[in-house]
Amino acid sequence: MVVLTTDHILSVLRRFQEGELTAADVEAWADLIECREDIDYQPERDEDIVEAIFVLANPVLNGSLDEALTDQVIASISA
Numbered sequence: 489m490v491v492l493t494t495d496h497i498l499s500v501l502r503r504f505q506e507g508e509l510t511a512a513d514v515e516a517w518a519d520l521i522e523c524r525e526d527i528d529y530q531p532e533r534d535e536d537i538v539e540a541i542f543v544l545a546n547p548v549l550n551g552s553l554d555e556a557l558t559d560q561v562i563a564s565i566s567a
Contacts, residue, residue, distance in 0.1 A: 491530060
């Protein structure tokens, strides 16, 4: 089983900030992860990861990915 960590999410968000990924790229990535049952989450951070993936995968509910939302997600998983 693959284990998704906060470092993976931070890496994707940094790539978005640097212009390497679009908001649509990040949404598609998070959406694929959200649907998978064969991806486990970093045990001590699983609730933070679930929330971050939900926010990134659902822009209709949480707002489009922009600098402010990116900063918010980074802060929530960096703590």
